Amino acid sequence: MRYASAFFLLSILSLIAPVQAQVLVGDSQVESLTTSAGDPGRGRAIVASRQIGLCLLCHSGPFPEQRFQGNLAPELGESSAKLSAGQLRARIVDPSRFDRDTIMPAYYKTGNLNRVASKFAGQTILSAQEIEDVVAFLVNLNQKNVQ
Secondary structure (H helix, E strand, O other), X not given: OHHHHHHHHHHHHHHOOOOOOOOOEOOEOOOXXXXXXXXXXXXXXXXXXXXXXXXXXXXXXXXXXXXXXXOOOOOHHHHHOOOOHHHHHHHHHOHHHOOOOOOOOOOOOOOOOOOOOHHHOOOOOOOHHHHHHHHHHHHHHHHHHHO
16 A cells, blocks of 8 residues: 555656756757747747736737737737747746846746745746747747748
């Protein structure tokens, strides 16, 4: 019985992916958080979602189907056009690295956070794959703006 409990616990722990350490090179996080490429379609859905990314609370973007887009932060097409994938990733992971007074949340950080409900402590807002999907969407948006 003890072995079954230990096996169950190890099985559960193996499902919880630890937050990967992020290494900045200049103002970029060049290395991907995953071994899988980001999917721009999933990234768009995350950005547009009012339950997952919540990006449109502050940002606006190319989402004609979404009403009430934000105006507190730069328009996504405009801001993504100025940044590389690594720069976008670094700003999504932890924007406070670049502006300590930002109101944008750190989407992939678990420590040194304020006012986190106990049930969310130790969790990131987005998974590593979701971050990569959002980065892929923003890079794709960037490429469309260049054309």
